[in-house]
Amino acid sequence: MTAPLHEVNPAGAGRTLPDTQQGMRRRNLARVMHTVSAEGPLSRAAVASRIGLTRAAVSTLVDELIRSGLLEELGPERPGRVGRPGSALAVSAHGPAGIGAEVGVDHLAVCAVDLRGEVRARAVRHAANRGRAAEPVLAELRELVDQVVAEAGREGLWPAGLAVAVPGLVARDARTVVRAPNLDWRDADLGDLLATDVPLTVGNEANFGALAELWLGDDTPPDFLHVSAEIGIGAAVVVDGSLLHGTRGFAGELGHVPVQPEGPACPCGGRGCLEQYAGEEAVLRAAGLEPGEDRVGLLAERAAAGDEDVRRALREAGTALGIALTGAVNLLDPRTVVLGGALAALAPWLLPSLESELDRRTAGPACPVSVSRLGPEGPLLGAAHAVVRAVLDDPASVAERA
Ligand SMILES: [Zn+2]
Numbered sequence: 001m002t003a004p005l006h007e008v009n010p011a012g013a014g015r016t017l018p019d020t021q022q023g024m025r026r027r028n029l030a031r032v033m034h035t036v037s038a039e040g041p042l043s044r045a046a047v048a049s050r051i052g053l054t055r056a057a058v059s060t061l062v063d064e065l066i067r068s069g070l071l072e073e074l075g076p077e078r079p080g081r082v083g084r085p086g087s088a089l090a091v092s093a094h095g096p097a098g099i100g101a102e103v104g105v106d107h108l109a110v111c112a113v114d115l116r117g118e119v120r121a122r123a124v125r126h127a128a129n130r131g132r133a134a135e136p137v138l139a140e141l142r143e144l145v146d147q148v149v150a151e152a153g154r155e156g157l158w159p160a161g162l163a164v165a166v167p168g169l170v171a172r173d174a175r176t177v178v179r180a181p182n183l184d185w186r187d188a189d190l191g192d193l194l195a196t197d198v199p200l201t202v203g204n205e206a207n208f209g210a211l212a213e214l215w216l217g218d219d220t221p222p223d224f225l226h227v228s229a230e231i232g233i234g235a236a237v238v239v240d241g242s243l244l245h246g247t248r249g250f251a252g253e254l255g256h257v258p259v260q261p262e263g264p265a266c267p268c269g270g271r272g273c274l275e276q277y278a279g280e281e282a283v284l285r286a287a288g289l290e291p292g293e294d295r296v297g298l299l300a301e302r303a304a305a306g307d308e309d310v311r312r313a314l315r316e317a318g319t320a321l322g323i324a325l326t327g328a329v330n331l332l333d334p335r336t337v338v339l340g341g342a343l344a345a346l347a348p349w350l351l352p353s354l355e356s357e358l359d360r361r362t363a364g365p366a367c368p369v370s371v372s373r374l375g376p377e378g379p380l381l382g383a384a385h386a387v388v389r390a391v392l393d394d395p396a397s398v399a400e401r402a
Pocket of ligand 1: 256273
């Protein structure tokens with residue numbers, strides 16, 4: 001057995017508690033936060049009955065959460081009554097916030113989400129990041145982060161953490177971008193390059209998009225495949241409500257699953273990868289259009305107007321997606337496939353061929369395909385909400401920093 005961990009009790013008593021008691025306190029703080037977050041506003045008594053602790057125990061926990069700026073009281077105080085029994089508790093709209101950031105091939109975006117899940121500040125900038133070194137891109141991202149943190153700060157919010165979504169492979173250390181082919185980054189340590197004093201998490205954009213779907217989507221099941229696109233095709237696998245990371249953290253690279261073994265060469269070193277058929281640029285090429293700004297908008301506009309070349313290109317992209325997804329569906333047996341990111345806007349023209357290919361080829365019953373409501377916002381929101389969820393899951397970690 002390991003020796004009991006002694007740490008200063010942040011409740012202010014200054015005494016040390018053994019490991020088990022500290023662990024219990026942390027878990028109970030989390031239970032209070034989650035209960036108020038899911039069902040609030042609630043009185044202390046209501047929280048106590050929901051989580052099965054005494055009113056006195058809950059009051060101690062609540063007082064700590066209020067002192068740390070994680071909960072706030074909404075109701076009017078009743079003079080002369082200890083503990084203000086009628087006062088309703090809500091998750092604070094003026095305490096810690098999750099800062100989400102996204103590095104896209106042609107844009108940068110940052111937002112601040114409060115503990116109630118509201119976006120309170122946001123900044124987006126077009127930026128031609130393809131082939132640009134990580135240093136200047138991250139310096140620009142840092143400017144946007146500072147701008148959003150300052151804007152959130154004017155509303156009484158402070159950053160509990162920063163999560164950055166990138167279109168590439170991220171190591172399990174959650175800070176090193178091992179490879180981002182469409183940015184041409186290799187082994188970029190964002191911890192060093194961003195030089196922020198806020199706790200940092202770096203993740204693949206498709207993973208954050210899938211988490212956004214899990215947390216914010218309409219009735220998203222706990223087992224699904226999430227497929228999204230920017231220049232590349234990203235995918236993420238959610239099993240029992242958790243992301244599947246893989247040994248090195250690289251799981252979900254559906255874009256590099258071959259759909260034509262002898263097809264065109266791909267930046268990954270392979271041939272005939274899905275991305276070469278269903279990535280935005282591949283579809284534009286197949287439709288005879290020039291890549292430019294707002295590629296997806298252009299495709300959707302032309303397809304809606306009845307442009308047969310664009311419709312055919314999207315049909316073929318749907319077929320390629322269906323072939324690649326068949327392998328994933330047969331292997332993983334998800335409840336649904338969710339199309340997110342840029343693919344969501346193109347769904348009306350992708351879905352028929354995608355679904356028929358998938359139905360024709362899957363071994364079991366047809367796997368339903370749905371379209372994300374979050375669309376291209378998914379990765380950015382998922383990043384910010386990942387920070388918020390971490391605060392709700394372990395409020396003590398934030399309380400100690402507040
Ligand atoms: Zn490839």
